Every structure is written in structure tokens, then in C-alpha cells.
Amino acid sequence: MRELLFETSTPMANVIPPYQGLQAEELKGHLAPQRSPLLNLCMNLTSDFNKAQLIRASNAFLARAVWLIGTRKLDCRGAVGMQFLEKVWECSSLDEAAAVLEAEDYVLFAIDNQPEQHPRSIHQVELPLRSAFLYGEERLGLSAGAVARCGGGMLCIPQRGAIASLNVAQAAAVAMAEYNRQHPLKQSNGDT
Numbered sequence: 001m002r003e004l005l006f007e008t009s010t011p012m013a014n015v016i017p018p019y020q021g022l023q024a025e026e027l028k029g030h031l032a033p034q035r036s037p038l039l040n041l042c043m044n045l046t047s048d049f050n051k052a053q054l055i056r057a058s059n060a061f062l063a064r065a066v067w068l069i070g071t072r073k074l075d076c077r078g079a080v081g082m083q084f085l086e087k088v089w090e091c092s093s094l095d096e097a098a099a100v101l102e103a104e105d106y107v108l109f110a111i112d113n114q115p116e117q118h119p120r121s122i123h124q125v126e127l128p129l130r131s132a133f134l135y136g137e138e139r140l141g142l143s144a145g146a147v148a149r150c151g152g153g154m155l156c157i158p159q160r161g162a163i164a165s166l167n168v169a170q171a172a173a174v175a176m177a178e179y180n181r182q183h184p185l186k187q188s189n190g191d192t
Helices: 024-034 049-062 094-103 144-148 168-182
Strands: 002-004 039-043 063-070 088-091 107-111 131-134 154-156
Touching: 039 049, 039 094, 039 168, 049 063, 049 168, 063 094, 088 094, 107 168, 131 168
Parallel strands: 039 063, 039 131, 063 088, 107 131, 107 154
Antiparallel strands: 002 088
8 A cells, every 4th residue: 555645835725714824734634633434445436536536525524534446546636635634545456455454453344225235224223433434436336246345245325316326426425424423523523
């Protein structure tokens, strides 16, 4: 695994008033004590929009990090600068990521809606503090092998409409919101 480093020397934009005018490193220091242990893992996502938007959502919910599994390129434009505040790691394989998670006592959950995998509603599962969510490529979802690596099984987001699924970034935001509902942040700087 290797951390992707994004550097900027300009004050952060698109941040709430208490943080306006702060440099990225200073702002990261303010956010660090509030972060949860939650991890988001993206497996072979082809859409840079989804990866970048997931990085943005990770900041909104103060997850620990985003892990990108696979060798796809990353275009951060959709992150609107949040890549400067978030920890983003690259992993070559799910096996590599799973080994790290197991060593750190994480429970890995697949976030998908494949009926043959018998997903449980994310709203009906007690999520452990050390949760990690795995998202797959939109058209293909997660393979049976990837789901088998998830000790927590598959969780889905109940929907009412005709659309078959949410995009990855939307699903991640809903999943992180449910995690934060169950594990409230230590303090909040915005409206809750």
C-alpha cells in the first residue's frame, strides 16, 4: 500500500466558516481528532467522478481514509479540493487490503444490492466502530470472490424507486451517514 499525497499551498476553498482561510495541513490537524475509524474501499472503479466524489463524502463524514484498490488512474476534480484533506491510499489487490484490515481488527462489509448474495439492510445492522465498506464498479458490482472476503457480508441500501442502484458516491454517502448515526462524531462543526 502507498499513500497518495496531494499538496497545495493555497487556503482551502469550499469549507465551512470556522475553517475558511486555513491551509490544508492546518485544517487536517483540526479535523484529525474528530475522525472516526471508518474506512472506504473502492475496488476497480472506472469512474473518476465516483472516486473523487467518494473522497469528498469521506470528508463530510470524517472517515479515516479512502483506499483505492486496483490500478486505475485518479482524476480529483470532483473532490473539490477535499483530496488535500483526506488520506487516500492505493492498494494493488483486495487480498493486500484485507490482510491489513484483519490485522487491525476491522470488519469488512460489501456495499451492493445483489439479491443472490442475500444482502441485509444497512439500517438493520449494528455496525462495529472498526467498520470498512467495500464498493465495486457500478456496472459489474462486486465479484462473488470479493464478497467472500467480507466478513460482515453484504449490506444494501433500501430503495423505493425504479432505478436499480445508486451510484457509488451516493451509496458511500448513505452508508457513511448510517455509520455516523450509529457512531456519532466527537464534535460537529456543521449542522447535524
